[in-house]
Amino acid sequence: MKIATFNVNGVRSRLDHLLSWLEREAPDIACLQELKSTDAAFPVGAINEAGYGALWAGQSSWNGVAILAKGVDPVESRRGLPGNPKDTQSRYLEAAAHGVIVGCLYLPNGNPQPGPKFDYKLDWFERFLRHAATLMKSGHPVVLAGDYNVVPTDEDIYDPKGWRRDALLQPESREAYARLLAQGWTDALREMHPDERIYTFWDYFRQHWPRDRGLRIDHLLLSKDLAARLKDANVDRWVRDLPKASDHAPTWVELTSPKARKVAKRG
DNA sequence: ATGGCAAGTGTAACTTGA
Numbered sequence: 002m003k004i005a006t007f008n009v010n011g012v013r014s015r016l017d018h019l020l021s022w023l024e025r026e027a028p029d030i031a032c033l034q035e036l037k038s039t040d041a042a043f044p045v046g047a048i049n050e051a052g053y054g055a056l057w058a059g060q061s062s063w064n065g066v067a068i069l070a071k072g073v074d075p076v077e078s079r080r081g082l083p084g085n086p087k088d089t090q091s092r093y094l095e096a097a098a099h100g101v102i103v104g105c106l107y108l109p110n111g112n113p114q115p116g117p118k119f120d121y122k123l124d125w126f127e128r129f130l131r132h133a134a135t136l137m138k139s140g141h142p143v144v145l146a147g148d149y150n151v152v153p154t155d156e157d158i159y160d161p162k163g164w165r166r167d168a169l170l171q172p173e174s175r176e177a178y179a180r181l182l183a184q185g186w187t188d189a190l191r192e193m194h195p196d197e198r199i200y201t202f203w204d205y206f207r208q209h210w211p212r213d214r215g216l217r218i219d220h221l222l223l224s225k226d227l228a229a230r231l232k233d234a235n236v237d238r239w240v241r242d243l244p245k246a247s248d249h250a251p252t253w254v255e256l257t258s259p260k261a262r263k264v265a266k267r268g
Numbered sequence: 269a270t271g272g273c274a275a276g277t278g279t280a281a282c283t284t285g286a
Binding site: 169 | 271272273274275276277283284285286
């Protein structure tokens with residue numbers, strides 16, 4: 002089973018790319034971020050025609066997350082993080098599909114820092130940490146997939162010095178991510194590729210994509226039982242190479258089938 | 269320290285992203 006996350010940077014302007022990617026890679030579950038679309042304008046018809054059920058939490062102009070599931074309708078388990086009813090930004094959606102619970106997140110960017118946007122990022126992160134701990138304790142098979150807007154280590158960026166003041170590399174951001182992993186989550190890409198430089202985002206400036214100057218900020222975190230089923234993880238770089246591409250590439254994990262439960266033999 | 273590019277809103281020029 003393949004589970005993917007893709008920051009589309011506008012689901013309507015990227016619809017052709019999204020459909021091409023779904024057709025070619027056929028993920029069983031796909032988490033989308035940065036829809037930049039209202040709920041009413043979300044292209045559910047085209048996604049259904051592509052063979053996917055969908056849940057979405059849109060918002061005018063910015064943010065927005067969606068969960069797609071191949072051949073089934075994902076069953077919503079949560080819309081928005083607990084802990085702050087005043088937060089109206091569409092950044093978290095959670096559902097059950099194909100035997101797993103998937104949390105789709107778009108963690109705030111936080112620039113410029115310091116400032117209110119960075120404060121919001123850290124506050125959102127704390128609420129996410131609390132909810133992630135609850136999910137971990139539940140014992141369910143869970144994947145937390147999305148755009149975390151955190152470069153976990155200096156091995157996850159082409160030039161840490163050039164970005165040292167950026168919100169994505171701040172000690173507070175990295176420490177929060179480390180605390181998340183300390184709950185017992187497995188960073189699937191890093192687990193599969195412990196010594197490789199792997200990027201999921203290349204900004205639009207200074208020809209960073211052709212020069213492969215990227216950042217690893219889109220992550221899939223697996224609960225313990227799912228980590229035991231981890232078979233492969235990687236980045237669909239070809240999508241980033243399309244004309245008018247999103248600045249992120251789809252990132253995915255492949256899991257083996259859950260171990261068949263032993264059935265008592267008759268007789 | 270700043271800007272480079274892109275998308276949305278809305279139709280000029282801003283806000284935001286990372």
